[in-house]
Amino acid sequence: xxxxxxxxxxxxxxxxxxxxxxxxxxxxxxxxxxxxxxxxxxxxxxxxxxxxxxxxxxxxxxxxxxxxxxxxxxxxxxxxxxxxxxxxxxxxxxxxxxxxxxxxxxxxxxxxxxxxxxxxxxxxxxxxxxxxxxxxxxxxxxxxxxxxxxxxxxxxxxxxxxxxxxxxxxxxxxxxxxxxxxxxxxxxxxxxxxxxxxxxxxxxxxxxxxxxxxxxxxxxxxxxxxxxxxxxxxxxxxxxxxxxxxxxxxxxxxxxxxxxxxxxxxxxxxxxxxxxxxxxxxxxxxxxxxxxxxxxxxxxxxxxxxxxxxxxxxxxxxxxxxxxxxxxxxxxxxxxxxxxxxxxxxxxxxxxxxxxxxxxxxxxxxxxxxxxxxxxxxxxxxxxxxxxxxxxxxxxxxxxxxxxxxxxxxxxxxxxxxxxxxxxxxxxxxxxxxxxxxxxxxxxxxxxxxxxxxxxxxxxxxxxxxxxxxxxxxxxxxxxxxxxxxxxxxxxx
Amino acid sequence: xxxxxxxxxxxxxxxxxxxxxxxxxxxxxxxxxxxxxxxxxxxxxxxxxxxxxxxxxxxxxxxxxxxxxxxxxxxxxxxxxxxxxxxxxxxxxxxxxxxxxxxxxxxxxxxxxxxxxxxxxxxxxxxxxxxxxxxxxxxxxxxxxxxxxxxxxxxxxxxxxxxxxxxxxxxxxxxxxxxxxxxxxxxxxxxxxxxxxxxxxxxxxxxxxxxxxxxxxxxxxxxxxxxxxxxxxxxxxxxxxxxxxxxxxxxxxxxxxxxxxxxxxxxxxxxxxxxxxxxxxxxxxxxxxxxxxxxxxxxxxxxxxxxxxxxxxxxxxxxxxxxxxxxxxxxxxxxxxxxxxxxxxxxxxxxxxxxxxxxxxxxxxxxxxxxxxxxxxxxxxxxxxxxxxxxxxxxxxxxxxxxxxxxxxxxxxxxxxxxxxxxxxxxxxxxxxxxxxxxxxxxxxxxxxxxxxxxxxxxxxxxxxxxxxxxxxxxxxxxxxxxxxxxxxxxx
Numbered sequence: 001x002x003x004x005x006x007x008x009x010x011x012x013x014x015x016x017x018x019x020x021x022x023x024x025x026x027x028x029x030x031x032x033x034x035x036x037x038x039x040x041x042x043x044x045x046x047x048x049x050x051x052x053x054x055x056x057x058x059x060x061x062x063x064x065x066x067x068x069x070x071x072x073x074x075x076x077x078x079x080x081x082x083x084x085x086x087x088x089x090x091x092x093x094x095x096x097x098x099x100x101x102x103x104x105x106x107x108x109x110x111x112x113x114x115x116x117x118x119x120x121x122x123x124x125x126x127x128x129x130x131x132x133x134x135x136x137x138x139x140x141x142x143x144x145x146x147x148x149x150x151x152x153x154x155x156x157x158x159x160x161x162x163x164x165x166x167x168x169x170x171x172x173x174x175x176x177x178x179x180x181x182x183x184x185x186x187x188x189x190x191x192x193x194x195x196x197x198x199x200x201x202x203x204x205x206x207x208x209x210x211x212x213x214x215x216x217x218x219x220x221x222x223x224x225x226x227x228x229x230x231x232x233x234x235x236x237x238x239x240x241x242x243x244x245x246x247x248x249x250x251x252x253x254x255x256x257x258x259x260x261x262x263x264x265x266x267x268x269x270x271x272x273x274x275x276x277x278x279x280x281x282x283x284x285x286x287x288x289x290x291x292x293x294x295x296x297x298x299x300x301x302x303x304x305x306x307x308x309x310x311x312x313x314x315x316x317x318x319x320x321x322x323x324x325x326x327x328x329x330x331x332x333x334x335x336x337x338x339x340x341x342x343x344x345x346x347x348x349x350x351x352x353x354x355x356x357x358x359x360x361x362x363x364x365x366x367x368x369x370x371x372x373x374x375x376x377x378x379x380x381x382x383x384x385x386x387x388x389x390x391x392x393x394x395x396x397x398x399x400x401x402x403x404x405x406x407x408x409x410x411x412x413x414x415x416x417x418x419x420x421x422x423x424x425x426x427x428x429x430x431x432x433x434x435x436x437x438x439x440x441x442x443x444x445x446x447x448x449x450x451x452x453x454x455x456x457x458x459x460x461x462x463x464x465x466x467x468x469x470x471x472x473x474x475x476x477x478x479x480x481x482x483x484x485x486x487x488x489x490x491x492x493x
Numbered sequence: 494x495x496x497x498x499x500x501x502x503x504x505x506x507x508x509x510x511x512x513x514x515x516x517x518x519x520x521x522x523x524x525x526x527x528x529x530x531x532x533x534x535x536x537x538x539x540x541x542x543x544x545x546x547x548x549x550x551x552x553x554x555x556x557x558x559x560x561x562x563x564x565x566x567x568x569x570x571x572x573x574x575x576x577x578x579x580x581x582x583x584x585x586x587x588x589x590x591x592x593x594x595x596x597x598x599x600x601x602x603x604x605x606x607x608x609x610x611x612x613x614x615x616x617x618x619x620x621x622x623x624x625x626x627x628x629x630x631x632x633x634x635x636x637x638x639x640x641x642x643x644x645x646x647x648x649x650x651x652x653x654x655x656x657x658x659x660x661x662x663x664x665x666x667x668x669x670x671x672x673x674x675x676x677x678x679x680x681x682x683x684x685x686x687x688x689x690x691x692x693x694x695x696x697x698x699x700x701x702x703x704x705x706x707x708x709x710x711x712x713x714x715x716x717x718x719x720x721x722x723x724x725x726x727x728x729x730x731x732x733x734x735x736x737x738x739x740x741x742x743x744x745x746x747x748x749x750x751x752x753x754x755x756x757x758x759x760x761x762x763x764x765x766x767x768x769x770x771x772x773x774x775x776x777x778x779x780x781x782x783x784x785x786x787x788x789x790x791x792x793x794x795x796x797x798x799x800x801x802x803x804x805x806x807x808x809x810x811x812x813x814x815x816x817x818x819x820x821x822x823x824x825x826x827x828x829x830x831x832x833x834x835x836x837x838x839x840x841x842x843x844x845x846x847x848x849x850x851x852x853x854x855x856x857x858x859x860x861x862x863x864x865x866x867x868x869x870x871x872x873x874x875x876x877x878x879x880x881x882x883x884x885x886x887x888x889x890x891x892x893x894x895x896x897x898x899x900x901x902x903x904x905x906x907x908x909x910x911x912x913x914x915x916x917x918x919x920x921x922x923x924x925x926x927x928x929x930x931x932x933x934x935x936x937x938x939x940x941x942x943x944x945x946x947x948x949x950x951x952x953x954x955x956x957x958x959x960x961x962x963x964x965x966x967x968x969x970x971x972x973x974x975x976x977x978x979x980x981x982x983x984x985x
């Protein structure tokens with residue numbers, strides 16, 4: 001279905017090498033040299049950001065298909081090869097990972113406890129995420145999926161806050177339950193295809209799965225990856241996990257990890273089982289709509305800043321799910337665009353909240369108030385993130401949501417109407433949070449706190465800039481995604 | 494006789510320690526000698542396997558055709574001697590065994606190893622039985638040798654009684670097979686039995702015959718001894734039971750299952766046992782406080798996963814069982830390395846006592862974490878590769894539901910493995926715990942284990958090729974054996 005264009009230079013492996021190099025450097029450096037460790041991580045993050053930006057720009061929209069493909073036999077006996085490639089769906093997500101990685105490291109610049117281990121695990125997690133977005137071999141997709149989950153447990157349990165032991169265990173068990181469905185699904189398809197290969201491009205083009213096989217496997221993938229994507233009713237691990245995780249991990253977690261789930265549904269479920277996708281799409285649409293509404297309503301009642309963002313993530317990931325459920329070009333475009341936009345937005349959100357929490361040591365909305373008076377810059381980042389969350393025009397998620405809603409109204413008018421009205425609720429809770437924490441009566445206890453210094457503001461500026469750039473010039477993103485979305489929809493049986 | 498050299502070597506080693514057990518006690522001499530000799534045994538075994546070119550169907554029959562030396566048995570013997578050497582390398586300090594008994598300890602360990610090596614080559618019901626009993630009796634006594642722990646005797650008696658019951662049941666099964674097949678040679682049975690699998694007597698004969706090896710593997714319903722024996726025995730003995738004797742049991746179960754010619758009725762029965770075993774093992778492990786008990790229940794669960802490979806009864810099933818044996822050997826040994834190193838005066842290790850291990854001994858904590866993730870079957874550790882192979886084999890055989898249930902079990906198991914990781918990495922000790930001093934050889938050993946676990950997870954190609962060629966040689970060997978040398982010389 002999708003043509004493969006071999007890479008002139010293995011840029012994709014270069015990303016992994018940059019990560020691995022950063023990891024090695026962090027491991028080799030003595031634990032006392034905390035600033036060297038941070039610089040090493042930042043350098044690795046900057047390099048991967050540059051390479052992923054290059055890939056995003058250099059992706060040739062006229063040629064389409066999978067580009068920068070690199071292949072190496074890995075376990076010939078089982079038909080497993082190291083096969084990487086980029087298409088219109090993964091290019092934006094690789095860029096997103098690069099952005100969140102780099103800004104995440106900068107956000108944790110003030111970390112003091114067990115610095116070396118933190119950054120080692122952090123980089124390991126990012127490596128898994130990068131691998132997942134670029135892998136085209138089912139074996140590697142699964143490996144990277146798990147590599148990106150494992151460090152979460154330690155990251156939350158050691159550096160986390162509120163109910164971290166509970167949250168970490170819940171998160172791991174939920175997500176690994178997801179992989180308990182994915183792995184049998186993968187094996188089932190590989191065995192049933194009779195081709196003896198784990199290669200996704202070969203399976204999508206040459207294997208002929210019966211409708212029953214596709215429906216069964218797609219359901220396994222949808223639920224399995226859907227747990228990580230925060231699909232209602234499997235989302236309960238996510239707000240708890242967001243709250244407990246340290247700032248940079250929340251950024252990665254909400255910004256990138258949940259996208260892995262949605263991307264898994266797209267890359268594995270939809271690519272391999274198009275018939276199953278069409279069959280289950282109404283169910284996906286229903287669950288996504290419930291998620292959008294539920295997340296918004298639950299967010300309204302939260303008292304902890306991070307819980308608010310956690311539930312808004314559930315709501316926003318519902319929009320991704322709704323887009324996928326429409327089985328249309330616009331829906332796919334919107335879904336992938338939303339993955340990117342929401343990733344950058346939540347990263348900014350958690351980064352802003354993280355800063356406020358580091359200074360005030362509280363995230364209870366009731367305790368804060370009037371922060372905008374003495375921390376105007378810190379508040380500004382928060383406001384930008386909140387406005388993006390609401391979907392204000394000129395900011396990136398506006399376009400994503402617009403596309404999804406257009407498609408949804410066409411396919412499922414009822415769900416579309418419910419989802420759009422849920423946006424009003426989410427605007428309400430975002431503005432409520434902004435009002436109670438940033439404006440209103442000043443809490444004198446925090447009046448002495450200084451605003452964001454320039455250096456620490458860099459990651460937030462970067463994230464805000466990305467939101468605005470893609471809000472003003474959505475075609476930069478849209479046309480790349482479009483390339484693959486059109487090919488995918490045209491190829492449907 | 495040149496094919497029998499590794500066994501002879503271990504026999505001589507056992508004899509030497511018998512003589513030493515009469516001489517005055519000298520634990521240091523015993524350890525040095527045992528380490529040196531077991532390394533020699535490993536070298537001989539590996540050397541013979543490499544030079545012998547066992548690939549393909551080449552095989553050699555000894556002792557009136559009751560003993561078969563082929564690629565399959567030789568590679569398993571290599572695994573057994575590797576495990577033997579590794580366990581002995583843990584014996585530098587042996588506080589779990591009274592000093593005057595050290596030479597007896599090495600004697601019994603050598604005899605058990607010899608017996609397990611005989612076991613994987615046995616192709617006659619009688620040699621199978623004798624080899625199994627020889628290994629079991631050595632292990633009963635080894636469990637009993639634990640000093641300074643009251644429960645040691647209870648464990649030994651439990652182990653012995655359940656073992657004796659399992660052997661009795663197995664003998665009855667052998668009698669049924671012998672009666673219907675009119676021969677004790679596996680090759681004759683191989684020719685006779687697959688066509689008659691629908692007869693109840695044959696089916697029951699198979700099921701009962703397996704029980705002796707279910708006991709070794711700690712598979713439900715012969716698993717009751719495992720938690721007590723692991724807890725009650727000295728760490729090194731538990732390590733031996735958890736690794737080496739499991740490897741041999743897997744080998745024999747593979748050979749026996751090949752006899753049935755892929756009977757679906759037998760498979761249905763084994764599915765029930767596998768599911769029961771992994772569920773019981775995983776659920777019980779969740780509430781354990783003692784690390785060795787936890788490992789015992791995890792062994793019971795893993796016996797269930799291994800059975801999935803065996804009951805798939807296809808080539809990939811054989812490959813995956815062999816690979817699983819190897820990965821279990823490595824991962825379980827890594828766990829016991831940590832148990833031995835963190836234990837104070839040979840006492841048992843509670844999970845809480847691992848608190849702060851990441852500061853007290855970072856390398857051991859890393860080894861433990863990888864081993865735990867590996868046992869849970871999470872990539873990129875070797876345990877994932879083995880589970881992938883097993884599950885692929887099962888799906889090929891059409892058991893998708895079984896794989897789904899097994900994967901749910903994997904998630905359950907993750908809970909208690911994570912508790913161990915949490916104790917090592919997160920919990921801080923209440924009192925300032927003594928730092929664990931880790932000697933250089935142990936550090937090297939830990940590094941080697943870490944590397945093996947990671948390479949087995951990330952680039953398992955060479956291991957899989959080896960396992961694959963072995964599984965094929967087993968199938969060919971058992972296929973060819975019908976008639977020919979066996980039947981001509983010693984047919985009924």
